[in-house]
Amino acid sequence: MEVYEAIAYRRSIRNYLDKPVEEEKIERVLEAGRLAPSAANKQEWHFIIVRDKELREKLMKAAGDQKFVAEAPVVIAACALDSSHVMKCGQPSYSIDVAIALSFMNLQATELGLGCCWIGHFEEGEVKEILKIPETVRVVQLLTLGYFEENPPPKSRKRPDEIVSYDYWGSS
Secondary structure: OOHHHHHHHOOEOOOEOOOOOOHHHHHHHHHHHHOOOOHHHOOOEEEEEEOOHHHHHHHHHHOOOOHHHHHOOEEEEEEEOOOOOEOOOOOEHHHHHHHHHHHHHHHHHHHOOOEEEEEOOOOHHHHHHHHOOOOOOEEEEEEEEEOEOOOOOOOOOOOHHHHOOOOOOOOO
């Protein structure tokens, strides 16, 4: 699968098969995240792979009872080790760096025939308690991972002329 194919094919998956994900595939997904760029190449991330059913059920509750969180055979808690670094542009780098790593992981998962769903709706304190994450670490996102029952149709996207300007804001 070409990169563009993975981008076009990727969907947010919320229906998973009760089938474990092979260790080699999990490692390949993690390697894609490890290779992602980060501000000043700090790589201030840490990924917790959650396969234990009881822990996934607790994470489901911390994520507003979204059932697919417990149904996915793997949940990845994407954490930032240092949330203090701010780039010259004024943006904190940790959330952007972790988002880039998760994007790489998501595309790698797609190539491997796996589905993912980003979860931003969760109680960070509860996730930290469940997974014994230190107070100084931020939980940026949760990512479900597994084989999907069905691939939903693509969602509508804005037209290029609605999101792109050339040389100056608002120009076409």
